[in-house]
Amino acid sequence: MAGRAGAPAGASGLTLEAVFREERGLLLAALVRRFGDLDLAEEVTSEAIEAALVHWPAEGVPPKPGAWLMTTARRKAVDRLRRDQAYAARLAVLQVEADRAAPAPPSSGDGDLPDERLQLFFTCAHPALPAEDRAALTLRCLAGLTTPEVARAFLVPSATMGKRIVRAKNRIRALRIPFRVPDAAELPGRLPGVLQVVYSIFTEGYAASSGPDLQRPALAEEAIRLARILRRLLPGEREVAGLLALMLLIHARRDTRTGPDGDLVLLDDQDRTRWDRPMIEEGAALVVTALTGGPPGRYGVQAAIAALHDEAPDVAGTDWPQIVALYDVLRGLAPSPVVELNRAVAVAMRDGPEAGLALLEGLAGEPRLREYSPFPAARGDLLSRLGRFEEAAEAYREALSLAGTEPERLHLRGRLASGPR
Numbered sequence: 001m002a003g004r005a006g007a008p009a010g011a012s013g014l015t016l017e018a019v020f021r022e023e024r025g026l027l028l029a030a031l032v033r034r035f036g037d038l039d040l041a042e043e044v045t046s047e048a049i050e051a052a053l054v055h056w057p058a059e060g061v062p063p064k065p066g067a068w069l070m071t072t073a074r075r076k077a078v079d080r081l082r083r084d085q086a087y088a089a090r091l092a093v094l095q096v097e098a099d100r101a102a103p104a105p106p107s108s109g110d111g112d113l114p115d116e117r118l119q120l121f122f123t124c125a126h127p128a129l130p131a132e133d134r135a136a137l138t139l140r141c142l143a144g145l146t147t148p149e150v151a152r153a154f155l156v157p158s159a160t161m162g163k164r165i166v167r168a169k170n171r172i173r174a175l176r177i178p179f180r181v182p183d184a185a186e187l188p189g190r191l192p193g194v195l196q197v198v199y200s201i202f203t204e205g206y207a208a209s210s211g212p213d214l215q216r217p218a219l220a221e222e223a224i225r226l227a228r229i230l231r232r233l234l235p236g237e238r239e240v241a242g243l244l245a246l247m248l249l250i251h252a253r254r255d256t257r258t259g260p261d262g263d264l265v266l267l268d269d270q271d272r273t274r275w276d277r278p279m280i281e282e283g284a285a286l287v288v289t290a291l292t293g294g295p296p297g298r299y300g301v302q303a304a305i306a307a308l309h310d311e312a313p314d315v316a317g318t319d320w321p322q323i324v325a326l327y328d329v330l331r332g333l334a335p336s337p338v339v340e341l342n343r344a345v346a347v348a349m350r351d352g353p354e355a356g357l358a359l360l361e362g363l364a365g366e367p368r369l370r371e372y373s374p375f376p377a378a379r380g381d382l383l384s385r386l387g388r389f390e391e392a393a394e395a396y397r398e399a400l401s402l403a404g405t406e407p408e409r410l411h412l413r414g415r416l417a418s419g420p421r
Contacts (some may be wrong), residue, residue: 020049023066024144025229027073029116032123032179035077038141038169044080048073117142118233119179124168125194126177133168134197140165142229143201143222153204153219191234195243195299198226202247206254210404214258220251242290242300248283249306252276264411268315280310298334301326320350337366345378353385373402377412384415 024045031041048069062068124137132154139145139153151161171177182190205220227244234240256270284307290300305326312318327343340363348356360379369375380395393416400412 214407239297245286245303252279
């Protein structure tokens, strides 16, 4: 996309990239609200940015760049609709339906763009869309990634991702999914889907499913940026605060999760002095917000667990009893085999490897853990601590066969090569 340019833009000190990055989502959402068509909005947004790339380097960034872009994009949209009367007629029907579904937002009154990105969040994450399409569309429309960039994030060919995004847009059009924020009665049922999309983007950035690298920091940072937008738009939603806290507290360790050779570095061995302390402080403050004022949510509880890890001086000094207690709460809020696996590891730290291993053995028949490499890797670690080295080696070999990234494989090969520990 044109907005990836980074040349200086006038006396304001802003770069074109910074301006486009901030304004693109606002502009796209406002145009979708105005014209009711995502394709048209994307096309004229790109054209407006291309026009800015011609004018702004010479003339400087205007005082209200969003208003400049909106005026340009709206003019291009109107010109296009005038040239295609059938298209205009179809949009008119969609717009009437959209106007009935949601009242127009209040005007800012000063030419600035109203922030309508929340409507776009709920449209991109609509439950009528397949889960993989929701994440792709969110990255394309709200994070502003190009189709090839989204394809790289999901490790699929660009053509495949292009078809997926087109399919999602066509489904929105065919089902006449309205561009609106759910009302108060719908919001509790719809917000978790939006949060899950953002978290799935972060998870792929924090722990890549496959490829040469353990992490994709740029993808994790896009997810954090999306969560910050949600936090501004929904300041009263504690689970939004919890999700942002969780991602900040995990991402604070990003620089210590791999060694100089790219090998995976476990939490036990990470240099905690290199963790991002301002990010941890911000995340810890958001945990308090997430857990105050009502029953806890899944992201708030996970964030509290992450905060206990980040605030501990070392592994031995970690409050493992409190972490186990929080996992007990989490398994009631969001039960899953992965939660049980993580709880078992925490129990092993609190009560010893034999207690943790007994819990892991109870999960051995869980289908969703059969292809999940951290499960046999955890078994291998506990078996090794118990001196059962042949069984540990077998577990490590199983984990190695399932590992998706090269750093994970390097780490597991090292465990196998080191023999008894």
